[in-house]
Amino acid sequence: MTSAANKAIEIAGLDYSFGTGETAKQVLFEIDLSLEPGEFAIMTGPSGSGKTTLLSLVGALRRPQGGQLNVLGHDLNTLESPGLESYRQQLGFIFQLHNLFPALTAFQSVQMAGDLHPEAADQMDDRIRALLTQLGLGERLDYRPHQLSGGQRQRVAIARALVHRPALVLADEPTAALDGENTEIVLGLLAELAHERGTTVLMVTQDARVFESADRLINLVDGQLDSDVRLSE
């Protein structure tokens, strides 16, 4: 049995509501969930079921209101700046929207993530080139977002989230804008990170094409954990 301290994600009795008072709307109810380091979990469920809210809570983009939330050894109920920033630097976020600065090339966009990890600065540029090449953008390192297609922009955003080899990847519909071939490449990258480097991956998706890549399939319905299936078992 793995101790709580060794879990990548440990959630117990987590509640969350939007708004306050009479207008408050609770979206998460008593969530209990834990993920091991190196686990690749996919979270699915109907729209409005609280998947993205749970993802943003794990990413410390929102503060828990009830229950316990421990991620990578950090108690997110009490985490404040500057610990908050250093915690976020251990994560790799992939948002539905790429949110790339129009002024930056693909290489420079990914470099923004690399700059947060100066200890690896010497090898970082090589790693950025290699990663973008792996994602099919080797010929477009100097392209700005307006010169890239939607799928290519999304792959730049994925490279930005993965280049620093995060301990935890939080991905919100990362393959929505990708074709089958590129979806395969991205899933391969995530699986490689999870299984070879011990990166925990928590991905929100409705894309059934990707389910088989995961170790676990978590289903959330109406803010409650409906099922949690270990696919590898």
Add this chain to the structure above:
Amino acid sequence: MLKLMRAVVFSFRLLMHERGRLIASVGGVTFALLLMLLQIGFRNALLDSAIQLLREVDADILVINKEKDPFLARNRMHKERLYQALSVEGVESASPLWIALEQWKNLEEETLHPIRVIGFNPREPTFLIDEVNENVDKLNRIGTAFLDSHARDSYGKLPDGIAQVSLREIEIVGSFPLGTDFEVDGSLLVSDETFFELTRQSPDWIEIALLRLKPGAEMNRVLENLALTLPGDVRAFSKAQLIDRDLDYWRTGTPISVILLVGVALGFAVGVVICYQILYTEVLDHLAEFATLKAMGYGDSYIQFVVMVESVLLSALGFVPSLVLGSFMLAVLGWSSGLPAGISLGDALNVGLLAVSMCTLAGTLALRKVRNLEPAELF
């Protein structure tokens, strides 16, 4: 350090990305800085023109009527005061200056314009102007004058060198560079004898006594002795004291100087508004991207630094063209008006500091949006 340099480069890239917006932004900042530069240039013109005659007199100490404040105001004193001052130990020589305001007739347009007529003894050192000292003998003949070469065009051309001043003809036999001020369009230098004939003033009442000290004489001691010796209707100042007193008068005692300072303040306020609009739009347009940076682990301080660097870059980009344009416009103004309008290095540095303050203040206001930024809004 590397992260800091990368942040500066990042700010530069953000600012330079959209050329059209950049040109409009730099244009806005340039406009605000130009407003400030011109107001400062006008104020300099006011101050410099008020003391330019004072600067050019050859004197260590000036004795003037105690009511003569500012220096350009006309308040005479009896010539006896000059002899009394000359008797004070340490004073080597004293020479009188007579000043009158007369009417110059523009012979082409048949219009009258005020002109300052300055009378002096050509045999005594009076001015520090080379053009005057080299040709001073020409003024020994009665009815001759030197005309201010920096005077405004309103005096018209003199095809045969004969001018008409207060209904008397006078021959212009030379020129000297002085310039206009806010009272007259120019000055005329004449000998004392020509002055009395032209103005009908009494030789006994002089405007200023110019004193020169003996070598080794101590300025403060001579000033103290002059204060003890001279009657209470006059006062003695060192030249530097009088320049400072006059500058102080024009800086603080006149509405126009205050109005020009208000102009600078308005330019600053306009600049803050323009910069704020530019930086706020910049922040607003990249709100999702900045929120992504926060989600990646960048702190508020990094984003604030980036926006502040953008604001400093913006001020630098606006400063250079405003300095070039402002200097050019003030040069044209000086050329057309005869006023010593211009920008000193110190003024340029001050405007540079104002530019940086203006943009950083605007940047600070624009950053309120970033401070409230929640990366959770990205989901």
